[in-house]
Amino acid sequence: MGTSNVYASYDPTALFAGAFPVRHRPVTVASGSNAAGAPLKRGTLLGRVAATDKYVPCVATVNDGSQVPAAVLAADLDASVADAVGPAYFEGEFAGEIMTIDASWTIQTLQASLRQNKADLYVRTVGVLG
Template identity: 40%
Template sequence: MPNPTRSTYTPDHLIAGDFPQVKESGVIAAGQQLARGAVLGKVTADGQYKLSLAAAADGSEVPVVVLDADIDTTGGAAPGPLLLTGEVLGSGLTLGAGHTVASVKAALRLLSLFVR
């Protein structure tokens, strides 16, 4: 009789609830090391995503997506998975300077990305 396989449950510290998740790939701008859960804005000029900073003036100041995997683009822009809709835990988000959980919650709610 074979030994039963045991596994360890590791809770997801980003996803909350069971609201439908929609994901897509997008180009993450060069020069960043970002963790899963980073709140990103979209640069108007080239359509690439970068960590949303409230003081930015290139379009990325508006939070629009949440990064769904760690990524390192220090060697150049690269494709990365983006969470477009769903429910996320505020404690699992990485926020750029000038943003708070409350400020990104309001912006992302309009896009069906709910922060709990």
């Protein structure tokens, strides 16, 4: 009787850091969220501005609603001169070292905020890359 061994490979550049189900939907990213010629990268942590229902990079020190981590950008997106619609993950397990996270966060403070806000986003440390 033969056996079939399956080996998983580890990709240190992968955005996903586990097998938690991934769910995404389109979001509107507010105009001016990135500089011209420097699109937001896949893996950017997003927050939702309460007054406009648009998403921007999540910064812990602001007070417009977008300080609450809400989503992870699923594809590169340019919102430098106009609002842009693109996919964002609202559930999943992500590698913090691969994500684009504002300097106002550490992976530990981000994890605490996600728990406090009962988000289905999980950010893990996968180790030093490079």
